[in-house]
Amino acid sequence: MDFITKLETISRKHNSLVCVGLDIDKEKMPPSLFKTCNDPYLEFNKALIDETMDLVCAYKLNMAFYEALGDVGYNLLKKTIEHIPKEVVIILDGKRNDIGNTAKKYAENLFEQLHADSITVNPYLGSDGVKPFLEYQDKCSFILCRTSNKSAGDFQDIESGGKPIYVHVAEKVKEWGKMGTCGVVVGATYPEELKVIRGLLGEDVPFLIPGIGKQGGDVKKTVGFGTNSRKELAIINSSRGIIYAGSGKDFAKKARDATILLNEEINKYR
Amino acid sequence: MDFITKLETISRKHNSLVCVGLDIDKEKMPPSLFKTCNDPYLEFNKALIDETMDLVCAYKLNMAFYEALGDVGYNLLKKTIEHIPKEVVIILDGKRNDIGNTAKKYAENLFEQLHADSITVNPYLGSDGVKPFLEYQDKCSFILCRTSNKSAGDFQDIESGGKPIYVHVAEKVKEWGKMGTCGVVVGATYPEELKVIRGLLGEDVPFLIPGIGKQGGDVKKTVGFGTNSRKELAIINSSRGIIYAGSGKDFAKKARDATILLNEEINKYR
Numbered sequence: 001m002d003f004i005t006k007l008e009t010i011s012r013k014h015n016s017l018v019c020v021g022l023d024i025d026k027e028k029m030p031p032s033l034f035k036t037c038n039d040p041y042l043e044f045n046k047a048l049i050d051e052t053m054d055l056v057c058a059y060k061l062n063m064a065f066y067e068a069l070g071d072v073g074y075n076l077l078k079k080t081i082e083h084i085p086k087e088v089v090i091i092l093d094g095k096r097n098d099i100g101n102t103a104k105k106y107a108e109n110l111f112e113q114l115h116a117d118s119i120t121v122n123p124y125l126g127s128d129g130v131k132p133f134l135e136y137q138d139k140c141s142f143i144l145c146r147t148s149n150k151s152a153g154d155f156q157d158i159e160s161g162g163k164p165i166y167v168h169v170a171e172k173v174k175e176w177g178k179m180g181t182c183g184v185v186v187g188a189t190y191p192e193e194l195k196v197i198r199g200l201l202g203e204d205v206p207f208l209i210p211g212i213g214k215q216g217g218d219v220k221k222t223v224g225f226g227t228n229s230r231k232e233l234a235i236i237n238s239s240r241g242i243i244y245a246g247s248g249k250d251f252a253k254k255a256r257d258a259t260i261l262l263n264e265e266i267n268k269y270r
Numbered sequence: 271m272d273f274i275t276k277l278e279t280i281s282r283k284h285n286s287l288v289c290v291g292l293d294i295d296k297e298k299m300p301p302s303l304f305k306t307c308n309d310p311y312l313e314f315n316k317a318l319i320d321e322t323m324d325l326v327c328a329y330k331l332n333m334a335f336y337e338a339l340g341d342v343g344y345n346l347l348k349k350t351i352e353h354i355p356k357e358v359v360i361i362l363d364g365k366r367n368d369i370g371n372t373a374k375k376y377a378e379n380l381f382e383q384l385h386a387d388s389i390t391v392n393p394y395l396g397s398d399g400v401k402p403f404l405e406y407q408d409k410c411s412f413i414l415c416r417t418s419n420k421s422a423g424d425f426q427d428i429e430s431g432g433k434p435i436y437v438h439v440a441e442k443v444k445e446w447g448k449m450g451t452c453g454v455v456v457g458a459t460y461p462e463e464l465k466v467i468r469g470l471l472g473e474d475v476p477f478l479i480p481g482i483g484k485q486g487g488d489v490k491k492t493v494g495f496g497t498n499s500r501k502e503l504a505i506i507n508s509s510r511g512i513i514y515a516g517s518g519k520d521f522a523k524k525a526r527d528a529t530i531l532l533n534e535e536i537n538k539y540r
Contacts, residue, residue, distance in 0.1 A: 023372075064368055064375040070383045071344045078341070097365050097392055098334055099419040102293075105334040113340045122367055124394045125417050126424030147395050149369040154396030158438055160430040168428055 002180065003089075003117060003140040004233070007206060010087050011057040011232055017223075017270075018263045019058035019091065020255075021210070021239025022048065022080060023065045028244045030251045041069070045080040047252040048243055055259045058089035058235050060208075081114060089235070091208065092116035095144060096133075097125050104132040111136050118142060120185055120208070123169050127176070134181045140206060141182055145169045145197055148187025148211030170197045177205050185210070186226065188217025188236070195225040203228045206235065212262075213241025219262075223269040231270040238262055272450065273359075273387060273410040274503070277476060280357050281327040281502060287493075287540075288533045289328035289361065290525075291480070291509025292318065292350060293335045298514045300521045311339070315350040317522040318513055325529045328359035328505050330478075351384060359505070361478065362386035365414060366403075367395050373402040381406050388412060390455055390478070393439050397446070404451045410476060411452055415439045415467055418457025418481030440467045447475050455480070456496065458487025458506070465495040473498045476505065482532075483511030489532075493539035501540040508532055 001009075011017060024041050026034070033040035049059065061080065066073035077092075084090055092114060096106040103125075110119045118140035121133050133141040146156055146166045156166040176182045184201065186194045188211035198207065209226050211217035219236075226234040242262065246254025271279075281287060294311050296304070303310040319329065331350065336343035347362075354360055362384060366376040373395075380389045388410035391403050403411040416426055416436040426436040433441075446452045454471065456464045458481035468477065479496050481487035489506075496504040512532065516524025 025375075062368070062372055064366075064372045064379075067379045068375040068383075070379065071348070074341045074344055095367050095392070096334075097367075098332070099417065102332055102334045105295075105338040109334075109337045109340065113338075122365070122392045122394050124392050124414060124425060125419055126421030126426070128419050128421040129417075144394060147369065147399075149395055149398050151396030151398040154442065155394060155435065155438060156396070158428075158430045158435065160428045165425065165428065165435065168425060172424065 002138050016057050016263050017236045018056045019060050019235045019237040021060045021237050023062050023239040030247050051252040051256040052259045060091040060093050063094040090117045093120045095120050095122045097122040100128045107133050134179050142185045142208040145184040146186045146193045148189045170200050187211040188222040191221035206233045208235045210237045213238040219265050220269050286327050286533050287506045288326045289330050289505045289507040291330045291507050293332050293509040300517050321522040321526040322529045330361040330363050333364040360387045363390045365390050365392045367392040370398045377403050404449050412455045412478040413443050415454040416456045416463045418459045440470050457481040458492040461491035476503045478505045480507045483508040489535050490539050
């Protein structure tokens with residue numbers, strides 16, 4: 001099954017564009033887990049997945065949080081992925097990038113060994129650094145186009161030929177998108193940019209949209225500008241706002257409640 | 271000791287700007303290692319380090335090649351780093367990038383757990399994605415400015431205000447460089463760009479220069495344009511040209527010979 005079909009199928013089944021970001025962080029996790037569990041991180045992720053898997057279209061795992069754990073991080077990543085139901089989209093968010101022969105090695109790890117459905121890729125190196133990722137059929141590489149952070153504009157807003165760099169990137173994505181394995185990352189914190197990029201890329205390119213919740217992105221505009229005309233193909237991520245909604249023993253239930261609320265808010269505008 | 275002092279000290283002691291890139295790749299490694307060793311990758315790296323450590327200023331480990339090995343990759347990276355003499359500069363080449371709170375997690379892993387002296391960072395996210403790396407005193411973050419690959423120009427050459435994007439990046443590096451913990455990556459395959467960037471950044475910013483050898487960069491121009499006025503602060507990397515110079519049992523000796531040759535060629539122009 002190709003990526004778009006997988007995404008549409010699960011989004012429709014769960015009536016959801018919500019992606020939960022499993023960004024494990026000891027300082028924010030329920031302290032009780034570290035007293036009672038052998039493997040607190042895995043138990044945390046499993047409990048969150050068990051409580052939310054009927055409510056989401058995707059899970060996103062930011063690799064930085066796993067790598068920060070050192071040698072145990074890789075297996076935690078692997079075991080967490082194994083716990084996610086096959087029908088739900090898995091996004092490995094590593095923002096990888098390198099020259100061709102090296103990018104191929106990253107792709108092997110992310111797609112073949114870790115079995116991600118999709119990943120994030122930084123476009124700064126240009127086409128030949130991106131292509132090794134796009135060559136995987138039935139997978140999707142989300143290219144950083146407009147990021148959600150405050151300094152995003154430092155380079156992404158530099159204008160050339162009447163268009164900022166992020167539009168130049170979007171235009172390349174349009175070209176690469178013909179392979180059918182390419183999406184974009186656009187931050188919810190920049191709704192006007194989101195509108196421009198969806199306008200340019202049309203109906204069939206999936207958008208990964210971080211930045212709502214703690215980062216302050218507006219849900220109404222995110223849905224209005226980020227989805228296609230069927231109000232689909234946008235994956236709206238929330239990490240901290242969901243997984244750290246509670247810090248007591250009922251953290252997973254609190255995360256479920258936060259997911260339901262977010263999904264309802266999103267669907268109000270679809 | 272700050273990074274610049276460490277780099278200058280070892281470069282002078284070994285009279286060398288050479289960096290050996292330990293990019294392990296089963297398909298290119300001596301087949302005999304896989305028959306005789308318990309841990310062929312580690313033995314390969316150890317043999318290469320033992321034969322070249324008196325000839326180089328730095329070792330660069332591209333993380334993609336280690337991650338491609340799955341769960342054993344992290345410990346291999348760690349054990350290889352432990353085998354490198356303390357006086358030699360260690361560069362972890364992961365081209366990491368993310369928003370502030372997440373970039374911090376990458377920095378923790380690379381600098382605190384893996385004990386890299388320096389790393390590579392992709393600048394596309396702008397200042398707040400780069401700063402968490404720069405805050406480590408005595409470390410250096412090499413910002414991708416002009417990469418060595420063919421498609422580098424796709425975005426890096428886009429002109430704005432009479433200057434291509436890679437110059438805009440270099441200008442930011444000049445600003446960030448005031449913290450004393452910032453360098454640049456510029457490919458040897460683009461000597462004119464190297465000249466422009468060294469001209470802009472002056473005497474005190476270290477340059478990491480990949481792209482000679484297999485990628486075709488010119489040594490004379492690399493030395494002429496990449497070093498400062500004392501013919502220092504350039505780290506000239508060769509990976510495949512050195513570590514796969516031989517594929518027999520004498521691979522490490524062949525790597526030593528290739529390192530000596532490259533160092534002599536570089537020093538001819540200093």
